[in-house]
Amino acid sequence: MWALSRRLLVAGLGIVTVAVGTVAPLPSAHAACGAVSCFVTIGSQQQVPQAGLLTMNFIYSYTPMNLPSGSTGLIAEADQIGRRIIPNHHNERSTYTNSFALDFNYGVTDRFGLQVTLPYMTRRHEHYHFHQGQNEDLSRFSDKGIGDIRLMAKYNVLASLKSMLVFGVGTELPTGDYRQTDNLGGVLEPAGQLGRGQFGLVGTMYQSYEILPHRLNQFVFASYRHTFKNNDGYQFGDEYIVNGGFNLVTLPWLVFTAQVNYRYMTHDSLSASIGSGPILDHGIPNTGSSWFGAAPGVLFNIGDTWQAYFYAQVPLYRDANNNLAQATSYTFGVTKYFQLFTPGA
Template sequence: MSKVVQRASMSLGLCALFVLAMVLGPVRSYAACGAVSCFVTIGSQQQVPQEGLLTTNFIYSYTPMTLPSGSTGIIAEADQRTHRIIPGHHRELSTITNSYTLDANYGITDRLGIQVTLPYLIRNHDHYHVHHGQDEDLSQFSDKGIGDMRITAKYNVLPSIRSMFVVGAGVELPTGDTNEVDKLGQVLEPSGQLGRGQFGLVGSMYQGYELIPHRLNEFVYASYRHTFKNNDDYQFGDEYILNAGLNAVPVESLPWLTITAQLNYRYMVHDSMYATMGSGPLMDQAVPNTGSSWFGISPGVLVSFADTWQGYFMAQVPLVRDANNNLSQGTTYTIGLTKYFQLGKKA
């Protein structure tokens, strides 16, 4: 690939980040009472391995959802069992999610790969029911188990020594729990469950280029998820993610040490549900207090060792959050290990 094409792809990705942030940033959005996941970019996840190479990631993330300063946390409830939306039903306190993710990438050819991502989630959520403006009935929810599995096919469109442009298309399988109850015996809202309860489609793009060979590279990652309506007539809103960052080896004599930093942007459209609101008719309508927008920075460090291992640590720090008087993702911590296995001979 020519240098002109390489630089054009890099510039296109960076411009896309700026344009999307400008377009989506000012839009009024809504925040869910449930939880979201860490969405940092880890290169060994998004790349296509060489033919016959299996790349595995073992990732732990701590994701807190707390109330931003000045928020009351009083939100509507979406009761999927009775198909009712009840405004001002409860006041959010917090949601804490610990996720343990196994991610496997295999290179079928040097250009074509397959990726399987399987999360195990431990989630705790607290809120008060609100009656006549007063907090009553503390609702405490906890659940643990497999989340929704994702399978993605990826193709490296423009491979070269210094660059890559990977496109992906995949499916999200409804393997996560959707019917767990809180300590009051009530089924928690869909947004707080471990799974979404229906299949989803995912598209992605990853672009990387070595600005200085073996010392400095840039990357851009974008993804889109659409989930279909589940059996409770609840549909999760579409999700857009756009990340851009740099990886640098600061000391030439220490090639095993990499410093990384990336900007992360996520926009989630409001959910919808076939339900009544107040005395209104039973119909498909937007669920109040769902969806969100989030922009932040993620500094980190990567350490390579024993030829086939890499460890990393990242902190995802919010800079701008639109939570619509609701819980919003706080500073998230991610620790991971990458291990490479050569399963077949490269032709």
């Protein structure tokens, strides 16, 4: 059972995180910018370990964002400080995110587990203010710090030698920055910050089936996130993720994996005015997106308690409503297993 469990650990989940924040009066905002993270599936994040087993993942992801073909990058500003939405306010250039995550999974029983994900990020963003048909005032933003901490409870409803079906429910805590300023002194919009500024609810499903014993298995992962409106009247759109793929064991220490990834995000909204209108809840133009891609990868079993893995996430279709979209991204990670106690011992 333990050997089978180790092979099934190849599957995968997405790191879908961005974080949340603090208070204090700050200057007016500049920018309707976007940022995302890699969301490949890493099975040791999604499964329920056997009772008494602690699984620790250290995951690094590099996620660049650029303009898809046919996009101009001319987007609206959502000024959460001044409660205004200003169409065609600036011209996007790029966003780069480095994400470092510690992910802990513990088997309370063979079916019930707890998961904690602690993200740390660095982010760089650039855009021009757009005025009278010209690019003016290059805005540069950078920040580093902790992101939203995710807490999950998971239950394996189908534990057998060949199959597993794990459902999870949890929350994202508002633990990261969401009011950091750029080089011009304005608050960068929440969509580009490390944090969301409010609690979120998360639901997940992970399914795996061993097609060829100890050789080939398939997996499917799906997740949903809803974030509530923060104190600035900004609400991130709901996020839907569906991943699926296969793991092929070629040698006891070498596993090849391939998956496809799909993410759909609805429009963000802000309690704001447009022009001289009243303050109402408005969907923010140029937010929301669809992304579909492939993620080939390789996993190495190192002894009995270590694994290492690498994924390249390649976009095949991107639609970001004229905004920046995730480009080819990379994820590296290591997994370490700790048997804290043996049931019945």
